[in-house]
Amino acid sequence: MPELPEVETVRRWLAPALTGGRLVDVTLRREDLRYPIPVRAVSGAVGGQITAVRRRAKYLLLDVDPGAGPTQDTEPRSPHVASLLIHLGMSGRCWLGAAEDAPPWRDHEHWRMAFDTPAGPQLLRYQDARRFGALDVVWSATPHRLLTTLGPEPFDPAWTGARLYAETRGRRAAIKAVLMDAKRVVGVGNIYASEACWRARVHPLKPAGRVGRAACDRLVRSARDVLTEAIDAGGSTLKDFVGGDENPGYFQQRLDVYGRDGAPCHRCGERSQVTRTVLLARATFFCAACQR
Numbered sequence: 292m293p294e295l296p297e298v299e300t301v302r303r304w305l306a307p308a309l310t311g312g313r314l315v316d317v318t319l320r321r322e323d324l325r326y327p328i329p330v331r332a333v334s335g336a337v338g339g340q341i342t343a344v345r346r347r348a349k350y351l352l353l354d355v356d357p358g359a360g361p362t363q364d365t366e367p368r369s370p371h372v373a374s375l376l377i378h379l380g381m382s383g384r385c386w387l388g389a390a391e392d393a394p395p396w397r398d399h400e401h402w403r404m405a406f407d408t409p410a411g412p413q414l415l416r417y418q419d420a421r422r423f424g425a426l427d428v429v430w431s432a433t434p435h436r437l438l439t440t441l442g443p444e445p446f447d448p449a450w451t452g453a454r455l456y457a458e459t460r461g462r463r464a465a466i467k468a469v470l471m472d473a474k475r476v477v478g479v480g481n482i483y484a485s486e487a488c489w490r491a492r493v494h495p496l497k498p499a500g501r502v503g504r505a506a507c508d509r510l511v512r513s514a515r516d517v518l519t520e521a522i523d524a525g526g527s528t529l530k531d532f533v534g535g536d537e538n539p540g541y542f543q544q545r546l547d548v549y550g551r552d553g554a555p556c557h558r559c560g561e562r563s564q565v566t567r568t569v570l571l572a573r574a575t576f577f578c579a580a581c582q583r
C-alpha cells in the first residue's frame with residue numbers, strides 16, 4: 292500500500308511537470324472508485340491551470356485556478372473546483388508521460404488527464420486494480436470531508452514531543468496505536484510506527500499515558516527520521532513505483548525491526564531477538580530488551 296513517503300515522492304515527481312500547465316481533457320472509464328467520482332465537477336475543472344501539486348496526508352491535491360474557464364463559459368465560477376484530490380488507495384499507481392496519440396488503456400486503468408504544460412503535452416494515467424483509491428474535487432471555500440479530521444503532518448513544526456505528551460496523558464491506548472492515529476498525526480503507517488518505537492527505545496504496546504516527556508521527544512524525532520529516510524530512498528526506486536510493471540511495494544530502506552522477527556536486535560546484538568506481535572490487527576515488531 293502506498294504510504295506517505297511513496298505519495299510524497301509521486302508529488303515531487305508530478306509537481307515540476309504539471310505546475311503551470313493547463314488541464315485540457317479528462318477521460319473517465321468508470322464513475323466510481325472507492326467513492327463515486329463527481330464526474331461533472333471533475334470535467335468542469337477542464338480549462339483550469341494547475342498552480343501547485345500538494346500533498347496532505349496521503350492525498351495528492353492538484354490546485355486548479357479556473358481562470359476564465361472554458362471559452363463558452365463566461366459565468367464567474369463561484370463556487371469552483373479549487374483542487375483535484377487523488378488518493379492511491381491500496382494499489383493505485385500513476386503514469387505521467389508525453390501525450391502520444393491515445394496509447395492503449397492498461398488493465399485496470401480508470402482515468403486519464405491531459406495537460407498542456409510549458410514542456411509540452413503531458414498525459415497523467417491512473418491504474419488501480421483493487422479500486423480503493425479516489426478521485427474527487429475540493430470546492431473553493433468548502434473544507435473537504437476527508438481532510439477536515441486530519442491531524443498535523445509529521446514534518447509540521449506543530450507536531451512536537453510536548454504535544455504528543457500532552458495529548459496522551461491518561462490514555463491507555465498503546466503508544467504505537469496513537470502514532471498511527473491520523474487524528475493525532477498523519478502518515479505514520481504501520482512499518483514506520485514500529486521503526487519509530489524501536490529507534491526511540493519505547494515499547495510499542497506501552498500505554499501512551501505512561502510514555503514520558505523525553506520519550507515523546509524521541510518518538511517524534513524518530514518518526515520524522517524514518518519517514519525522511521524512506522522519502523530519500525524513494526528517489527532511487529521511483530521508476531518502479533510510477534512507471535514500471537513491477538509491484539511498487541515499500542521503498543528499499545533499512546528496517547531495524549519490521550519483518551525481522553527472530554533476528555538479532557540491531558542494538559542489543561545476539562543478546563535479544565526481535566519479537567513479532569499483533570496490535571489492532573497489524574503486525575508489530577519490537578525488541579523486548581531495549582524497548583521499555
Ligand SMILES: [Zn+2]
Nearest residue numbers: 556559578581
Ligand atoms: Zn534491542
